[in-house]
Amino acid sequence: MYVNRALLLLLGLALIFLPAIERWMWHSEAEWYRPYLLWFAAVLAAWWNQRSRYPDEL
Numbered sequence: 001m002y003v004n005r006a007l008l009l010l011l012g013l014a015l016i017f018l019p020a021i022e023r024w025m026w027h028s029e030a031e032w033y034r035p036y037l038l039w040f041a042a043v044l045a046a047w048w049n050q051r052s053r054y055p056d057e058l
Contacts, residue, residue, distance in 0.1 A: 007049055 014021070025034050 004049055007045070010045065 021038070025038065
């Protein structure tokens with residue numbers, strides 16, 4: 001199974017910076033949409049990663 005190198009790098013960086021991201025996301029004065037920004041970024045990254053593949057390859 002082929003794993004995109006950029007996606008693997010992004011996953012590694014997310015694991016390294018997870019404590020800082022969690023602190024930023026759940027800060028007491030945080031806006032209500034902060035958790036949704038991370039989900040939007042995940043969906044956008046998945047779309048960007050799969051955009052060049054043909055539907056038959058998925």
